[in-house]
Amino acid sequence: MSTSVKTRSGASIPCVSKSEAEAKGYISRALLNQLHLLPGGEPTAYTYIDDETVIFYFDPEKVSEAPPELWYGAKNEQMTLPSGSVIERMSVKRASGYGYYTRERLTAMNCKVIEEPVAYTLKADKTPLFFYDKRTASRLPLTCVRCGKNIRFKKKLCRECYEKDLAERRAEGDAYRAQYFGMERSKVLFFDLELTGFYDRDEIISISIVDGNDKLIMNTLVKPDHTKKWKRTEKIHGITPEMTENCPTLAELTPQIKEIFAGADNLIAYGVSTDYSHIKYIYPEEEREALHAKVRCCANEFVRYAHECHPEIEHASLIDAMSHFGIEWRGVPHSSVADTFACRDVWERIFPHYYKD
Ligand SMILES: [Zn+2]
Incomplete structure (x- = not known):
């Protein structure tokens, strides 16, 4: 009392x-x-x-x-x-x-x-x-949805059930990440695009492609078809309209990009949905599904890894992933080529047995 x-x-x-x-x-x-x-x-x-x-x-x-x-x-x-x-x-x-x-x-x-x-x-x-x-x-404080007894801690679970759930997810995730994928290094491609803006109608002004061997397959600026200036994104990627003046257009590059992508088993980018939603337009509609099947997202994998193994990680940008694994920039930080190399390095840290050799 x-x-x-x-x-x-x-x-x-x-x-x-x-x-x-x-x-x-x-x-x-x-x-x-x-x-x-x-x-x-x-x-x-x-x-x-x-x-x-x-x-x-x-x-x-x-x-x-x-x-x-x-x-x-x-x-x-x-x-x-x-x-x-x-x-x-x-x-x-x-x-x-x-x-x-x-x-x-x-x-x-x-x-x-x-x-x-x-x-x-x-x-x-x-x-x-x-x-x-x-x-x-x-x-009353809310109780755990699993055991119904203890007070909730995270994700509607009590501390005990949360830890158990996390351990199960981590074991599953660790097994997935540690498996041998047996991929051909030359057929695993990492890519990054720079755009004139953030919307679907915005145009590609830079493409970088790197393979699993660390070989730079393509690295070019692209002259946009109709966009004349892109002040807002210029500050981010540093690409000016003048710089793209004498560069090939996307239409001119398309045969080459298609050939490169055709030989690939995987196309990986950090936050791939943005890149995919722009690059898909070089393909007719009926070919996009096959392209999408090859696409993998490095950011999604990092988020899963962080949730399972390092719940203390709060942000999951490419830089966060790099700093977590101690990966250094190669090339000018934030340029599309440096981002592509970084994405490749992060992927290899998440999946240490991704390649055949
Ligand atoms: Zn519980």
Whole structure:
């Protein structure tokens, strides 16, 4: 038994004796009900009836009249609880109008009842079914969805179940990453595109392709067909319209890109969905599915690895992955060729047995 109780708002209210409460003019719940009043706020004090149950007292200055539709439904039947409190019989509907529910309903709402019943109804067999006030029930911390016992820690699981789940996912992920894929180095291609903007209509202005041998297969700027300037992305990749002036167009490069991609088993990029959504346009619609089947995303794999093995990692950009594995830039940082090499290196760290040799 403690000497103070916390209300839902977190305020501590004092334990008082019945006579103290009366001397201060506090109104008990039972009296409020009899007078068809509703508490205007949280209880101001309480007294214990037994180890687990309390009677709450309310400040008479803060009570309000119950709406007539609530008290017109009264059955004018009462019962006296062992504590001496008199409670009224009411229908389930009227009770819920007051915010009163059965213990079962409140438990389902994740609330723990500490106050004695505030009203009752009679079941078919004439035994009483008690109602409790939701506002004075304490909110229980949410429990683990797996074991149903412990308090939640992460992902709706308790710490124990979370750790177990993480260990299972990690074992599965580790086995996946550690397997021998037997890929041909020359047929695993890493690529990166720079664009004039962030949207679908934006054009490719740079392509870099590197293979699993670390061989630079293509590294070229591309002259866009209709975009004349790209001030916003220029600051990011540093490619100016002048720089692309005498470069091949995408249409001119297409046969070469298609030939390179045709010989590849995998096409890997960091955040591949953006790159894929632009490069796919060099293929007619019916050939895109075959292209997409070869595509792998290095960022997705890093995210999975981080979730399973290093939950402390919060961000998963290419630079985050590089710094996690201690990978250095090769070439001008953030240029598409340096990004491509970095992507290749990150991939090899995630999948150490990706290649045949
Ligand atoms: Zn659990």
